[in-house]
Amino acid sequence: MKLDVNALRYLSRDESRTLQAVEIGQKNHDIVPVPLVDSIAGLKHGGVVRCLKALLRQKLVHHDNTRYDGYRLTPLGYDFLALRALVARxxxxxxxxxxxxxxxxxxxxxxxxxxxxxxxxxxxxxxxxxxxxxxxxxxxxxxxxxxxxxxxxxxxxxxxxxxxxxxxxxxxxxxxxxxxxxxxxxxxVDAVPLVQVRLADPGAVYLQLMDMIADLAARGLVHCDFNEFNILVDEQGAVTLIDFPQMVSTSHANAEELFERDVDCIVRFFTKKLGYVPEQDTSLPYMRPDFKAATASASEKLDVQLSASGFKKEHLSALDSYVSALQGMVAPRDGSSSGEEEESDSDSEPEGCDSSDEAGSSGGEGDESEKGEVP
CATH class of the missing domain: 3.30.200.20 (Phosphorylase Kinase; domain 1)
Structure with missing residues (x-):
């Protein structure tokens, strides 16, 4: 579904409250009943029905009356909620x-x-x-x-x-x-994906990528999708890595296999797509990093700090200490947990709306789990 933000500027206050009420209702409902939306939004004179019809016309919600009369958010409606919060902030x-x-x-x-x-x-x-x-x-x-x-x-x-x-x-x-x-x-980033670039010095870029894979492993992480589409290269040949949700810990049961897959993916791209064969370049200090040598490094383990997928149970105490220290150092930005509250008075927002707009500026999955299974 195409993101058309023009409709966002014409979204009324009541329609925004109704859209957010549907989101809150989806904590415990796949399809949110109309009476529940009405209760959460708290609009007067039956305004929720009118707002739901307006949201339905703009494809921000989906109507389902298979079992009962209810609504759920569409991806576009979720986009609007996120954009509204970012604009309010x-x-x-x-x-x-x-x-x-x-x-x-x-x-x-x-x-x-x-x-x-x-x-x-x-x-x-x-x-x-x-x-x-x-x-x-x-x-x-x-x-x-x-x-x-x-x-x-x-x-x-x-x-x-x-x-x-x-x-x-x-x-x-x-x-x-x-x-x-x-x-x-x-x-x-002022750069383009590696798959679209003709490299003047492929050996230098190849060495940067191998060093990055090894450095990540030394910090306890494996990217798991280290390929030409997730690597950006600028005009000077400097690389930038993107796309991180799939990263796992080096303690993961399949970490070494995933590490080797990342390396093989880069070797295959340089060999088949660019015609550069690393094994034939005698100027390289090494052809490919070694998983065991990389993970033997004494660098700070980011997988423990971030609770990366696959980190071991004995790391939990260290993770708890890190989170406690982080909470002691980081103060609220402006004393408010919600961008929506900056936009309007707290007594005019539907009950529970503040929790759905929190950004969680340094949290991972653990932060989200405290809010419940909210879409």
């Missing part, structure tokens, strides 16, 4: 063209208040080409039921946490700015 002021499409995300250019062009990634788990997420990712953990919107929210929170931590650790990644629901706001 002053993080963005305009949405531009779409610059990227993936099997599980869309990327758009956006502007902030200073006129700086940023990138906004909207996670789209549940597309036809990505239906095996339950087997490939650990978002569900012990749960049997799920919502694609909720899984997209978890993916966004996980990616933001990894991007922020990797940036602090000195890895060449986009600067993580903000996230809300399934949207991640980051700096726009």
């Amino acid at each position: 002053g993080a963005i002021t305009a949405v531009g063209r779409q610059i990227g499409v993936g099997k599980e995300s869309d990327v758009f250019e956006v502007l902030n208040a200073e006129g700086e062009v940023l990138a906004m990634k909207l996670h789209r788990l549940g597309r036809t080409s990505f239906r095996a997420v339950k087997k490939k990712r650990d978002y569900l953990q012990h749960r049997n039921s799920f919502s694609w919107l909720w899984l997209s929210r978890l993916a966004a929170a996980k990616e933001f946490a990894f991007m922020e931590a990797l940036g602090v650790a000195g890895f060449p990644v986009p600067h993580a700015i903000e996230h809300n629901r399934h949207a991640v706001l980051m700096s726009l």
Whole structure:
């Protein structure tokens, strides 16, 4: 579904409250009954029915009367909720063209208040080409039921946490700015995907990539999707790594296999697509990194700090200590937990709305689990 933000400027206050009420109702309902939407939104004179019809015309909600009369959010409606929260916080002021499409995300250019062009990634788990997420990712953990919107929210929170931590650790990644629901706001990198580049010095770029794979393993992480589509290269040949929700710990049962798969993917691309055979380049200090040698390094383990998939149970105490220390250092930005509250008085918002707009500026999956299974 195409993202048309023009409708957002004409969305009335009551319609926004109703849309948010549907989101809150989906904590415990796949299809939210109309009386529950009415109760949460708290509009006077039966205004919820009128607002639901308006939202339905704009394809922000889906109507289902198979078992009872109810509504649920559409991906476009979820987009609007995320955009409204980011605009209310002053993080963005305009949405531009779409610059990227993936099997599980869309990327758009956006502007902030200073006129700086940023990138906004909207996670789209549940597309036809990505239906095996339950087997490939650990978002569900012990749960049997799920919502694609909720899984997209978890993916966004996980990616933001990894991007922020990797940036602090000195890895060449986009600067993580903000996230809300399934949207991640980051700096726009002036580079193009490796698959679209003709390299003047492929040996230098190849060595950068091998070093990056080894450095990630030394920090306790395996990217798991290290390929020519997730690597950006600028005019100077410097590389930037993107796309992090699938990263796992080096303690994962399949970590070494996934590590070797990342390496093989780069070797195969350089050999078959670029005609550069690393084994024939005698100037390289080494052809490919070794998993055991990389993980034997004494570097700080980011997998423990971020609770990466596959980290061992004995790491839990260290993780708890890290989270406690982080909570002691990080203070609320402005004393308010919700961008929506900045836009209007607290007594005019539907009950429970503040929790659905929290950005969780440094949290991973653990932060989302405290809010319940919200789409």
